[in-house]
Amino acid sequence: MTTDRIRLLNDVQTMVSTICPDVDTTKLALRMEEILSNYNTSWRTHEQLSNDIPEKATLFLSSMKIEGLSEITLEDYESELRLFAVHCSKAVSQITTFDIRNYLASLDGIMASTVGKKLSVLKSFFGWLVREEVLLRDPTKKVKIPKKPKRLPRSLSVEELEIVRESCATLRERALVEVMYSTGCRLSEIANLKISDINMQSMSTRVVGKGDVERHVYLSYKSLYHLRKYLDKRADDCEYLFVSVRKPIRQLSNASIQREIRIIEGRADISKKITPHVLRHTFAQLSTDAGIDLSDLQQLLGHSNPATTLTYAMVSEERKQQAHKRYHVQ
Known part of the structure; x- marks a missing residue:
């Protein structure tokens, strides 16, 4: 019997013994020898096995799309799997736990939360391959997601918000800041808003958040005032709420909105960084300080998990100082 055939026989015996521990290995070996005598077998090295990660990733993303994942999430998954395929040029059946750890260890200079995000994508991908019976085992199963350091969400004080x-x-800048703060919307939700989504009478708008879940958020009198001023000065027929200045007039992208906020940050010259997410946190924190019910805040922010909203239940320094002055009378 050739070396390659012996290797195949050993591999098959190991696999069957793993699945069926009570199998008679002697009878199995004899039967396998009878079967293999009818075939020519040759061992293929790892280098000879093709990298089928992109192919399997395409099938995975199609399945996730059918299950209702948003386009933004699908784009993130596609990007992460493409990077992994470049680093780990193997067939998925040959990828080991060591390969996963080696890939994550190669990501120098990134935060633990980013490593966790990349690992979560890989866990979803390989978990799906196991469920679809493409793989027998999940190489990510033994790799733990790194713990994130607990930090209070960054937010602006009332004074800092006024400076902004x-x-x-x-x-456009003022309307953008006011709408983002008043609604507490995510960046992508703001970018996708259309003029027709705004109900001026009820001072509300409909947004589609993560997982394509629709919710209503609300505009303050101040945000509605500045939004109307901005819309009244526009002379285009673009359907989106926030649009470019230069022609052709088109929807402001996520990156364009982020750049707009960075320009405002440069003028504001405050110690805190200003981003669309900071404005969302500011809405949440100032609402909490004002006494909003956390279940109401969860609905307004579009959080599927109540634990995410509970982050804002941590009392701010300003509230602690006010409580101390009110109750510490001696």
Whole structure:
């Protein structure tokens, strides 16, 4: 019997013994020898096995799309799996736990939360391959997601928020800041808003958040005032709420909105970084400080998990100072 045939026989015996521990290995070996005598067998090295990660990733993403994952999530998954395929050029059946750990260890200079995000994508991918019976085992199963350091969400104080407002130089900038703060929306939700989504009478708008879940958020009198001023000055027929200045007039992308906020940050010159997410946290934190019910805040923010909203239940320094002055009378 050739070396390659012996190797195949050993591999099959190991696999069957793993699945059926009570199998008679002697009878199995004899039967396998009878079967293999009818075939020519040759061992293929890891280098000879093709990298089928992109192919399997395409099938995985199609399945996730059918299950209702948002386009943004699918794009993130596709990007992460493409990077992994470049680093680990193997067939999925040959990928080991060591390969997963080696890939994550190669990601120098990134936060633990980013490593966790990349690992979560890989866990979803390989978990799906096992469920679909493409693989017998999940190489990510023994790899634990790194713990994230617990930090209070960054937010602006009332005074800092006013400085940001006063730092806006155009009608679009002011309307953008006011709508983002008033609604507490995510960046992508703001970018996808259309003029027709705004109900001026009820001072509300409909947004589609993570998982394509629809919810209503609300505009303050101040945000509605500045939004109307911005819309009244527009002379285009673009359907989106926030659009470019230069022609052709089109929807402001996520990156364009982020750049707009960075320009405002440069003028504001405060110690805290200003981003769309900071404005969302500011809405949440100032609402909590004002006494909003956390279940109401969960609905307004579009959190599927109540534990995410509970982060804002941590009392701010300002509230602790006010409580101390109110109750510490001696």
